[in-house]
Amino acid sequence: MNSNGAEIVLKTLVNLNVEVIFGYPGGAVLPLYDAIFKQNRIRHILVRHEQAAVHMAEGYARSTGKVGVVLVTSGPGATNTVTGLTDAFMDSIPVLCITGQVPTHLIGTDAFQEADTVGITSSCTKHNYLVKDITELEETLLEAFYVSKSGRPGPVVVDLPKDVQNDHANYNSLKIKRPASYRPLKRPNIGKIKELTEVILNSKKPIIYSGGGVINSGIKASLALRKLVDFLNVPVTTTIMGLGSIQASNPNFLGMLGMHGTYEANMAMYDCDLMICIGARFDDRVTGKIDSFSPKSKKIHIDIDPSSINKNVKVDFPLIGDAGVIMSLLLMDLKSSKIKINKEHLRRWWRRIEQWRKKDSLSFVDSSNTIKPQRVLKELNSAIKDKDAYITTEVGQHQMWAAQFIEFDKPNHWMTSGGLGTMGYGFPAAIGVQVAHPKKTVICIAGEASFLMNIQELSTLKQLNIPVKVFILNNQYLGMVRQWQQIFHGARYAESYSASLPDFCKLASSFGIKGIQIKNPKDIKKSIQEMLEYDGPVVVDVCVEKLENVYPMIPAGGAHNEMKFSDEDSNIAGTKEGMALV
Amino acid sequence: MNDISTHTLSVIVDNKSGVLGRVVGMFTSRGYNIDSLTVAEVDEDRSLSRITLMVTVTSMVVDQIKAQLERIVPVRKVLDLNDIGDFVNRELILVKVKAKGERRVESLRVADIFRARVIDSSGQSFIFELTGSAEKLDAFINLMKPLGLVEVSRTGAVAILRGAKALYN
Numbered sequence: 001m002n003s004n005g006a007e008i009v010l011k012t013l014v015n016l017n018v019e020v021i022f023g024y025p026g027g028a029v030l031p032l033y034d035a036i037f038k039q040n041r042i043r044h045i046l047v048r049h050e051q052a053a054v055h056m057a058e059g060y061a062r063s064t065g066k067v068g069v070v071l072v073t074s075g076p077g078a079t080n081t082v083t084g085l086t087d088a089f090m091d092s093i094p095v096l097c098i099t100g101q102v103p104t105h106l107i108g109t110d111a112f113q114e115a116d117t118v119g120i121t122s123s124c125t126k127h128n129y130l131v132k133d134i135t136e137l138e139e140t141l142l143e144a145f146y147v148s149k150s151g152r153p154g155p156v157v158v159d160l161p162k163d164v165q166n167d168h169a170n171y172n173s174l175k176i177k178r179p180a181s182y183r184p185l186k187r188p189n190i191g192k193i194k195e196l197t198e199v200i201l202n203s204k205k206p207i208i209y210s211g212g213g214v215i216n217s218g219i220k221a222s223l224a225l226r227k228l229v230d231f232l233n234v235p236v237t238t239t240i241m242g243l244g245s246i247q248a249s250n251p252n253f254l255g256m257l258g259m260h261g262t263y264e265a266n267m268a269m270y271d272c273d274l275m276i277c278i279g280a281r282f283d284d285r286v287t288g289k290i291d292s293f294s295p296k297s298k299k300i301h302i303d304i305d306p307s308s309i310n311k312n313v314k315v316d317f318p319l320i321g322d323a324g325v326i327m328s329l330l331l332m333d334l335k336s337s338k339i340k341i342n343k344e345h346l347r348r349w350w351r352r353i354e355q356w357r358k359k360d361s362l363s364f365v366d367s368s369n370t371i372k373p374q375r376v377l378k379e380l381n382s383a384i385k386d387k388d389a390y391i392t393t394e395v396g397q398h399q400m401w402a403a404q405f406i407e408f409d410k411p412n413h414w415m416t417s418g419g420l421g422t423m424g425y426g427f428p429a430a431i432g433v434q435v436a437h438p439k440k441t442v443i444c445i446a447g448e449a450s451f452l453m454n455i456q457e458l459s460t461l462k463q464l465n466i467p468v469k470v471f472i473l474n475n476q477y478l479g480m481v482r483q484w485q486q487i488f489h490g491a492r493y494a495e496s497y498s499a500s501l502p503d504f505c506k507l508a509s510s511f512g513i514k515g516i517q518i519k520n521p522k523d524i525k526k527s528i529q530e531m532l533e534y535d536g537p538v539v540v541d542v543c544v545e546k547l548e549n550v551y552p553m554i555p556a557g558g559a560h561n562e563m564k565f566s567d568e569d570s571n572i573a574g575t576k577e578g579m580a581l582v
Numbered sequence: 583m584n585d586i587s588t589h590t591l592s593v594i595v596d597n598k599s600g601v602l603g604r605v606v607g608m609f610t611s612r613g614y615n616i617d618s619l620t621v622a623e624v625d626e627d628r629s630l631s632r633i634t635l636m637v638t639v640t641s642m643v644v645d646q647i648k649a650q651l652e653r654i655v656p657v658r659k660v661l662d663l664n665d666i667g668d669f670v671n672r673e674l675i676l677v678k679v680k681a682k683g684e685r686r687v688e689s690l691r692v693a694d695i696f697r698a699r700v701i702d703s704s705g706q707s708f709i710f711e712l713t714g715s716a717e718k719l720d721a722f723i724n725l726m727k728p729l730g731l732v733e734v735s736r737t738g739a740v741a742i743l744r745g746a747k748a749l750y751n
Contacts, residue, residue, distance in 0.1 A: 118600065119603075122600070122603070122604060122607060123607055123611050126653075126655070127654075127655040130600075147655055179655060179656075180596075180658065181595070181596055181655060181656050181657060181658040182655045305649075305653070306649040306652065306653075307646065307649035307650045307652070307653050309645075309649065310642055310645060310646065311646055314642065
C-alpha cells in the first residue's frame with residue numbers, strides 16, 4: 001500500500017504496539033504531525049519542552065517495561081532531548097526518539113533549524129540512525145525499536161529528514177529483522193552456572209547486591225530474586241536503581257547500599273566473603289573508595305552487558321546473560337545440588353548483621369517545631385502503603401530520603417535518575433507514569449529547585465488533567481549542594497540558596513491546579529490525606545527544616561566501613577583525594 | 583599496573599557511514615589513546631570494513647576496550663590478535679629525500695639495503711616506498727634523516743593471523 005514516509009512511521013509504530021508518543025511539533029516534523037492528526041490509534045501527549053518529553057517516555061518505560069516513544073523537531077527540538085537521552089542511556093531505559101531533520105539536500109548547509117543530530121547524540125544513545133532513503137524507513141524503525149529494548153536497553157534516535165517524511169513508498173508490515181552485527185546474549189554458559197552453585201554453597205558470608213538490571217529484566221527476574229533469597233536465606237541489598245527488585249518488607253533485605261545506604265548494607269558488603277552482584281555496575285556511589293571495596297570477598301557478577309564486567313571492580317566469576325534467566329537456572333541448580341549451604345556459618349553471619357542493624361542508621365531527631373523531611377516521608381510512606389503507588393523523584397537530598405524511607409514491594413514502581421542525576425527528571429517522569437497508569441496513585445517527590453527545572457510541564461499536566469501529585473520538600477536550598485558545602489567547604493554556601501522562590505500554591509493555581517501548603521508538623525497527616533483523596537493534580541509545598549542533612553553518609557573517597565551518622569561525627573570531611581570526587 | 587603492553591585489534595564492522603566515527607568516539611569519550619589506526623573495506627559483497635587498531639594498555643583495559651567496541655551496534659567482531667596467536671603486521675611509508683651528489687647516491691644505497699622502491703625521482707629528489715614492521719620503518723627513517731629526508735607519509739599497521747585460519751566469515 002502506497003503511503004508517505006510520515007504515514008509509514010505511524011503504521012510501523014502501530015505495528016510495534018506503541019500506544020502513546022510524547023512530543024512537540026516543529027517545521028521539520030509537520031508531515032509527521034499531519035499523519036498523527038489523521039489517525040486515532042496512537043495518542044500524542046503534547047509536552048512543553050523536549051527534555052521533558054524524554055523524561056515522560058522514561059517514566060512510561062520504567063513503569064511498564066515497554067519502550068517510551070518521543071517525537072521532536074530538528075535543531076533545537078533535537079538538542080533539547082540530549083539531557084533526557086543521556087539520562088536514559090545511563091539508567092538503561094528503552095526510549096525511541098524520532099527527530100525531524102532538514103531535507104536531505106540541505107543537510108550540511110547550516111540550514112534553518114539544522115543540527116548534526118546523529119553526531120550530537122551518538123555518545124548519549126545506544127545507537128542512532130539517519131534515514132536518507134524512504135525504502136529503508138520501515139526496516140530502520142523496526143531495528144531501532146529492537147535495539148532499544150533488547151540486551152541492555154537504552155535510548156535510540158532515528159533522525160528523519162523532512163523530504164523522506166513526504167516521499168512515497170509501500171508500507172510492508174515487516175517483521176523485526178535483527179541486525180547481523182547485534183546479538184545480545186540472553187542465555188548464559190550453563191557450565192558456569194554449576195561453578196556459581198558451588199561457589200555460593202561453599203560461602204560463609206554471602207550477600208546479594210541487586211541493581212536496575214533485575215528490574216529491566218522484567219517482573220520474572222524480581223520473582224526469581226525473591227525465590228533465590230528465600231531459598232538461600234542470604235542477605236540482600238540493592239542499588240538505588242534496584243529498589244523494588246526485592247520487597248522492602250522482606251526480612252532479608254538490608255536496605256539500599258552506597259553513599260547514603262544503610263549501615264548494615266554497607267558493613268555487610270565490606271565484610272562478606274562472597275558478593276553476588278546481579279544487574280548492577282559497581283558505580284562509584286555504590287563502591288566508595290575502590291581500593292577498600294569489599295576487600296575480603298570473591299565476587300560473582302551477573303550482567304547482560306559484557307562491558308560492565310571488570311570495568312570498575314575486578315570480579316572472580318563473571319557471567320553474561322539475562323538476570324532473570326540466570327537466576328532461574330541458578331535456582332534450579334542450587335536446589336538439585338548435593339552440597340548444602342552451611343547453616344551454622346550463615347547463622348553467625350546473620351547474627352553479625354543483626355548487630356549492625358541495631359545501629360538503626362536511618363534514625364533522625366524529630367522536631368515538633370519544624371517539619372523534618374524524614375518524618376514527612378515516613379508519614380507519606382504509611383499513607384500510601386496499600387495504594388500500589390508509583391513514586392518518582394527529582395535529584396538531591398529529597399531523592400536520598402525517598403530512597404531511604406519509601407518502601408517498595410514491587411519492581412517498576414520507583415523511577416529516579418540514578419546514573420546521570422538529572423534535576424528536572426521527576427516531574428515529567430511522573431506524568432509519563434500516570435499516562436501509563438491512569439488509575440494509580442503517582443507521586444513525584446521533589447525538591448523546590450529541581451521542580452523549577454521543568455516546571456513548565458504544569459501546563460501539560462493541566463491539559464491532561466491527570467492526578468499526578470507533586471510533593472515538594474521545600475528547604476529553600478539546593479540541599480545536597482549545601483550539605484557538601486557545609487561538610488567540605490567550610491559552610492560557605494555559594495549560590496546554593498534558592499532565592500526568589502515562587503509561592504508554589506499560587507503558581508499551581510495559576511495553571512488551574514490545586515495547591516496545598518504544609519507548614520506545621522501537626523498538619524502533615526491531614527494534608528497528605530487531602531492530597532491523596534483529591535481527584536486531580538495537586539502540588540504540595542512542604543516547608544521542611546532548612547538545614548537538615550542526609551545521613552548516614554560515606555564521605556566522598558571513604559570506604560564502606562567509614563560511614564558517618566550525623567553532623568557531629570568526627571572527621572566527616574574525609575580525605576583530600578575525596579574532595580576531588582563528585 | 584605493570585602489565586602494560588601493545589595490543590593489535592582487528593575490528594570487523596559494517597561499512598556504513600559514521601561507523602569509524604563511532605569507533606573513534608568510543609576511545610575519546612572513555613579516555614583511551616589510539617597508537618595507530620587503519621581502515622578500509624575488505625569484503626565488498628557483504629559490505630564489511632576492517633579496522634586495525636593498536637593500543638598500549640593493561641590487560642584489564644584492553645578487555646574493556648574490546649567490550650566497549652562490541653557494544654557499538656554496527657561492530658561485528660573485535661579480535662585481539664595478541665590473544666589469538668602469531669600474526670604479521672605491516673606498515674607502509676613514503677619518504678621524500680632531497681639531496682645532491684654523494685648524499686643522493688648514499689640514499690639509493692640505503693634504500694637498496696632495505697629493499698625500498700623508488701617511485702618518483704627528479705633532479706634533486708627521490709620518493710621511496712617501503713613496507714615492513716614499525717621497527718624497520720623507524721630504522722629506515724633514521725638513516726635517511728642525515729641524507730636529506732624532507733617528508734614522510736606513513737600508514738598505521740595492518741595485521742593478519744599467520745596460518746590458514748580466517749578471522750571472519
